[in-house]
Amino acid sequence: MNKTLGPPRTDPAAGDDSAAHHPPTAAPSTGPTTGPARRRRGARTPxxxxxxxxxxxxxxVVVYTLAPPVWxxxxSTKNLTDLFGTNGFAPGRQFHLFENLRHLFAADNGIYVRWxxxxxxxxxxxxxxxALICAMAGYAFDKFTFPGKGAAYGLVLLGVMVPSAALVLPTYLLAAEVGLVNTFWGVFLPGxxxxxxVYLARIFSASYVPDEVIEAARMDGAGELRAFWSVALPMMRSGVVTIGLFQFTAIWNNFFLPLVMLSNQQLYPVNLGLYAWNASALSQGHPDDYLxxxxxxxxxxxxxxxLFLAVQRSWRSGMTAGAVK
Incomplete structure (x- = not known):
């Protein structure tokens, strides 16, 4: 007797076991797009x-650097009325630069030129x-061996870490002992x-002056001074220019030492003289001194x-001076 076999019946109470043996196929997930598609949506990369x-x-940095010179x-192109009545970064109603320059160089019998x-x-x-003293000292620390060399160089490094403002009062007391207060030498010698x-000069000497070149100069009969002046110093030209620029800027901007050391206006540097004019405008009621x-x-x-424009070529070209091929 033939029977037609149909699909197997399942007990509703027992549940459907086929789902456990044949899990449903998960839909393909859409992960985060990468590459050009992500960049097209405007996402920023690190x-x-x-x-x-x-x-x-x-x-x-550019704004911070250029804002004071622009102001x-x-x-400098304004008169006294426009100076206090217009925006600081806008030109005045009239151009008064040349008039201000004439007034500057004629004030107090031309004392600005003296400053x-x-x-x-x-x-x-x-x-x-x-720069010359530092070059000689750095060359000596690099090329020579002498008693107390390490201690002396340690004192040099200690001097690097001491702020220059902290030395003004001791310098003034020493100058007072030898009679240099209120003199040209009282400001010139500390500079x-x-x-x-000295620290930079030693680095440049070690980097650009090979020991073999100095030994060859000595074997040719050159003394120590001749070897330094004719051989080592030209090789250290970039370092000497760098040291000179640093010290020129430091002395030009030095304010505290002349303020303590000098009382004669004929010996003032320009920054101290400008401070005196500004103080006169504030305390004595001379508004013209502002200009x-x-x-x-x-x-x-x-x-x-x-100065920087004049020496930049020597500064850059001197970086390769004395190279050993």
């Missing part, structure tokens, strides 16, 4: 975030001599001491810019 952060910081240039000349002597002469320059201080500050920036 690299773009870092570039954005770096550019933002650089923009802030100074705009303020500029004093500053050039303090900074220019001090930077040249300090010849530059411990950081003198502002215009004088603009003129005082020009020698620094001219």
């Amino acid at each position: 690299g773009s975030l870092s570039r954005f952060g770096v550019n933002a910081i650089l923009l802030l 100074l240039l705009m303020a 500029l000349w004093n500053t050039l002597l303090y900074a220019g002469g001090g930077a040249v001599l300090a 010849l001491v530059f411990p950081f320059g 003198l201080a502002i215009t004088g500050s603009l003129v005082a920036v020009i020698p620094l810019i001219a």
Whole structure:
């Protein structure tokens, strides 16, 4: 007897075991898109975030650097009314720069020219001599062996870590003992001491002056001074220029030492003279001195810019001077 077999019946109470043996097929999941599709939706990568952060910081640095010179240039073109009545970063209603310059160089019988000349002597002469002294000291620390060398170089490094402002009062007391207070030498001589320059000079001597070259110069009959002047110093030219620039800027911006050391206005550097004009405008009610201080500050920036533009070629080309092929 033939029976037609149909599909197996399942007990509703027992449940359907087929689901356990044959789980349903899961729908394909859509994971996060990567690559060009993700970038097309505008998502930022870590690299773009870092570039954005770096550019933002650089923009802030540029604004911080350029804002004071721009304000100074705009303020120098105004008269006293426009100086206090217009926006600081906008030009005045009329152009008064040349009038302010004439007033600057004629004020107090041309004392501003005297202040500029004093500053050039303090900074220019001090930077040249300090760079030469540092080059000789750094060369000696690098090439010679002598008793107490380590202790002496340790004192140099200690001098690097001591702030220059902390040495002003001891320097004043020493100058008072030898009668140098309120004299040109009381400001000029301290500018010849530059411990950081000695540290740089030793590094440049070790990097650009091979010991073999000095030994060859000695074998050819050159003395120690001749070997330094004719062989080592040209190789260290980039270092000497760098040290000179650093010290020139430091002396030019030095304010505290002349303030303590000098009382004669004929010996003032330009920054102390500008401070005196600004103090006169504040305390003695001379508003015209504001324009003198502002215009004088603009003129005082020009020698620094001219110096850096003049020596940048020697600075860059000197980096390869003395290379051993």
